[in-house]
Amino acid sequence: xxxxxxxxxxxxxxxxxxEDSQWxxxxxxxxxxxxAAAVFLGSTRRDGxxxxxxxxxxxxxxxxxxxxxLAGHNANPIFSTxxxxxxxxxxxxxxxxxxxxxxxxxxxxxxxxxxxxxxAPAGYEYAMVMVLHADAGSALSLTLVRPRSAGDFxxxxxxxxxxxxxxxxxxxxxxxxxxxxxTSTLLLDRFDRAVLLISDTGKLVSGNIxxxxxxxxxxxxxLIDGEVRALAPEETKRLRQAVAETDRxxxxxxxxxxxxxxxxxRGGHDLVVRALPVGPSxxxxxxxxxLATVALFVHDPDETSAIVEDLxxxxxxxSRAEAxxxxxxxxxxSIREAASALGISANTVKTHLKVIFEKAxxxxxxxxxxxxxLLVAAVVRD
Numbered sequence: 001x002x003x004x005x006x007x008x009x010x011x012x013x014x015x016x017x018x019e020d021s022q023w024x025x026x027x028x029x030x031x032x033x034x035x036a037a038a039v040f041l042g043s044t045r046r047d048g049x050x051x052x053x054x055x056x057x058x059x060x061x062x063x064x065x066x067x068x069x070l071a072g073h074n075a076n077p078i079f080s081t082x083x084x085x086x087x088x089x090x091x092x093x094x095x096x097x098x099x100x101x102x103x104x105x106x107x108x109x110x111x112x113x114x115x116x117x118x119x120a121p122a123g124y125e126y127a128m129v130m131v132l133h134a135d136a137g138s139a140l141s142l143t144l145v146r147p148r149s150a151g152d153f154x155x156x157x158x159x160x161x162x163x164x165x166x167x168x169x170x171x172x173x174x175x176x177x178x179x180x181x182x183t184s185t186l187l188l189d190r191f192d193r194a195v196l197l198i199s200d201t202g203k204l205v206s207g208n209i210x211x212x213x214x215x216x217x218x219x220x221x222x223l224i225d226g227e228v229r230a231l232a233p234e235e236t237k238r239l240r241q242a243v244a245e246t247d248r249x250x251x252x253x254x255x256x257x258x259x260x261x262x263x264x265x266r267g268g269h270d271l272v273v274r275a276l277p278v279g280p281s282x283x284x285x286x287x288x289x290x291l292a293t294v295a296l297f298v299h300d301p302d303e304t305s306a307i308v309e310d311l312x313x314x315x316x317x318x319s320r321a322e323a324x325x326x327x328x329x330x331x332x333x334s335i336r337e338a339a340s341a342l343g344i345s346a347n348t349v350k351t352h353l354k355v356i357f358e359k360a361x362x363x364x365x366x367x368x369x370x371x372x373x374l375l376v377a378a379v380v381r382d
Contacts, residue, residue, distance in 0.1 A: 009030060017174045036057075082141065097162055142161075239263070242275045277295075328342065329365055
């Protein structure tokens, strides 16, 4: 029976990693496996100063009460008891369920605020807690409470809790990584240019809508055996070198935060590709396969880039005209190319550049491009 519940819960947790509805179903299964228990997942500072609990099959008002007025260790002896166990024997506490009736004095528990004001009014009598993860400052725990009619937690529930705990922790971490990846992709979709997140081996991990369209068009960049490649072999070699250099920067092994190259295409102007380092969490692949450490920002000179101009204007305090010139420098244009693209004279571009250099605190065009690269990289990391 325990084996059946174990394998069923493991499967349910994995299915719930990326889908909220499946996660709710997994928590339902967890609750049923432990006697229709209410499920709490909480993080707390070891000193009790910060407390945050979420619950399943629990009245929202109860959650607000437990996270608010009853959050301290004085009001909630469950967590003061767990903290004491962690101080005495951390290895014997993490992933080892604690049945409250066996771990603390019954009278003390029944007269505590958490019991009289939260558990008893909701019809709950028994509690079991398991620390899923702990470090020097905080702990993540699973708490299960169930009514008198279900009886106290016994050896079978303790055994099931201890074997299912690591899988629950893994699923929680993967859900967090998936949420980061999903949010990052949504943010990247707001860029009006192609963005491709790739691994150190050049494998595509994810991309925004424009990036996917670019690869589908196979014009300048394409996807072969999962790797992002240029049309020409010599350009693919340069792209791989740029990715390798940028990956080293992402891993802290290099101070150079960017690499830039031009890629030929079948029609129109060359694509300008800028490689920027990103943290591995930006595009998690759920614990398997490749992680993205490099973001390729691909600019098509035939298209405008209003969002990047806004970013540059806000980041450096530039006027609209100055930001337009700075954006052309970022795209890799020469002064003459920038003047042609913007419909102004080369002397006007030089005048704007002088002001831009002063505001950016640089003295040459290469330094300006590096500063713009850092600015965009910061946005990607955020």
